[in-house]
Amino acid sequence: MKSKLKVLTLGWEFPPLLTGGLGIACYGLAKALSKKVDLTVLVPQSYTGLPTENFQLIGLNHIPFTHKETIKERNLEEIQYRLEDFATVEKIDIELNPYPVYSPFTKTKISAEKNNVLLMEPVMELKASEAFALFQDKDIYGPNIMRKVAAYTEVVCRLAENIEFDIIHCHDWITFAAGIKLKEASGKPLVVHIHSLESDRVHPDARNDVYYLEQQGMQMADRVLPVSDFTRQNIIQYYGIPGDKITTVHNGIEPVEKFKNKKDKPGEKWVVFLGRVTRQKGPYMIFETALKLIKRMPEVKFYVAGLGDQLGHLKYLVEQNNIQDYFVFTGFISKAEVGELLSRADVYFMPSISEPFGLSALEAAQFDVPCVISKQSGVSELMPNALKADFWDTNKFSDLLYAVMNFEGIKETLVGLTRKDLEKINWEIAATTIFEKVYKDFF
């Protein structure tokens, strides 16, 4: 009997902590893939309550360290990767997280990596307990992130010595240094999964640490798996990676219990936005669209559910233009609260400037909420029955929102057909694509 392929998955956020689609996608994919391969997933934190049917989940905060050993630097001579300037990074006030956003008011040092090669250089001796203490931190995405990445990389490589694997599968830039290192040490093929890119988060022309890490990862990888054709194009265009090793794997969704609720004020119409309020998500488009729509629909309310570095600016614009009566800023909301919001929404609005996927639109669709979304999003490839416009076209967005909320027939047709489209979106398809078209290629 042929033994199953063994895949080592390097994830970061796990289980889903609602900071973005990354954790949700990793989890959904792992579940489906574990039916086809033997899966080991390494993550910084894990909650013991999470169902992990088929795969071995090693949360780095749970690893018992019986002896206090220091994690010495590895022998650097043969190593071909370097992650630049970790110590310096610590001194600089950069807000770094898996979705790093460079706010205009933060001092940023862009240390451009000129060489083609990144070297791994852990710059300090970390006591084992210290290293793991970093992972106990509730806030995975806090200011220590680059340091955590270095520690993560080191720990992962150590752990991997005792793990058998045939393939390394990495999710997003944070794990790439580790993935590259593992590939070099083991000679096993490396697959990098792209859920987000610096070119989306910051700007297509951004060339900074994270960008070069992403590029390195994709260059060193044997296969690159973006979550949409949109992202695939961006990779080719902005990172110069050849198309023949890039295979799109659309995300899936988990089934949910949908329900509908009545609003407290039945005359109101709710336009809902869920997500980080950051440049990438197009908060300014929300504002501009609202300005136009409000003139025709005094009963409309824009629900903005999320936090982010642009939230303050959005609130400022809303207040300056005296339209605060039409906005509700809920702040960060839990999964249960998301359901409550979607159950009352009349339309879901996602005007993203550059969205590799856009899972939130599918979540709204699962609640039978019609969607108005940006054409510059990956999820639009899977939603022929969502209404779409270019992200800058707030005229069209306001037209589409108006139509959905005023013409029942249009809304019903969109919802009815989208229900059928959703049936074709699941993790099994993603897992099959990966197994048949990517993993199998290596053997």
Added chain:
Amino acid sequence: MTSVCFYFQVHQPFRIKPYSFEEIGHNHFYEYDEQNRNIMDKVSDKCYLRTNALMLELIKKHEGKFRISYSISGVCLEQFEMYKPEVIQSFKDLVATGCVEILSETYYHSLSFFYSKKEFERQVQKHADKVFSLFGVKPTVFRNTELMFSNEVASYISNMGYIGIICEGVDRLLQGRTPNFVYQTPNHEPIGLLLKNYSLSDDMAFRFSNRDWKDFPLTAPKFARWVHETAGNAETINLFMDYETFGEHQWPETGIFDFLEYLPSEILRHPDFDFKTPSEVIRAYPKREVYDVPYPTSWADSERDLSAWLENRMQQQALHSVYSLEEAVLKTGNEALLHTWGKLQTSDHFYYMSTKFWSDGDVHKYFSPFDSPYDAAIFYMNVLSDFKFTLGA
């Protein structure tokens, strides 16, 4: 004797333009003027003028033996008058030969029969008036929009005094029988039913240039042979199609004009075959069996029903909405508003909203001035909102 009966549909809608909700209440002009004109120009040159000239030539060449019929919608006639008056003249020349019959239909090429009999009759009368004023003829054979038909339609048209009506020959209703005879209604009304022979019609209109078709290439002698093979079991071969077959759907490079040029003489080689117009067929041949159509049929899609225009909820809402305005429109007594309302009933508007073939990958199948059925519905409903507003004002 077996007769080949040609009927050609000639129609262009007044397409509406991309109309934003912001225009509601102050922009009362809805037509996609530039597009309509461009399309009219293009199709006239590629099809109407060229084919009419050929038909005229063939009629003269065969000295009355080659006979055909048209149904031209009122909105199309109007656009000819506006943009291409020479087309009107070419149709006049054809009618003047005495070998060309004009059929009756609703002026606005609408589904009014199924929503308001009163409006339906108004439109039929308006069309009849237009046809008489342009061509000096009074049609005796009717064809409803896109051949939408049912027992109820037949009955109604019969009561209006028409001697014949055109419809699709639907397999599941023919139940193994041939469309090549004149049929009658279940109630044995005076009207004669002419059923489209879709097999032969579509060979010409659709499969003609399809290289994957087993019978490609279709030549005039080959087609005539198929027609002749019906001898003994056919009285009328009803070849019903869109006139744009010639030059538009089938480009000149396919050889469609050469095919047409030689077809009449090939058909006429056989002494038992001739050409007749619809009313001539009705008068020449007896009504044979009953063709029972309890639910509406049409010549559209594989289903041959009305789903192309009213299958989804947005189509249904749009149709319902436009017809709900009847009372308010009539009350204004304003001819211009009545005309605008009529133009908003043209079947194409709802056809463009169809989601039957809609999925992002199938854009090439999708045949509409708009990028999506949703755009079509949104612009239409916005227009209707403004129209409602003008009625109220």
